[in-house]
Amino acid sequence: MSAYDTATQEGTDDRPITGPHTELNKYDRPTGATYWRCEACGIEAIQRDDVEAECTCVRGGK
């Protein structure tokens, strides 16, 4: 731990990315897969990183 270590993280966590959600098939049965979704733009992906990559509602990015 250094006195200079401010450990700031850019505000990517402001996006309402939720998950992991259980993926359901057409019979509403869990498929065993999970996915993440940005509630603001509706983008869904298996990996949260992919949602973050696709999501356009970045803070201050208007």
Ligand SMILES: [Zn+2]
């Ligand atoms: Zn988004």
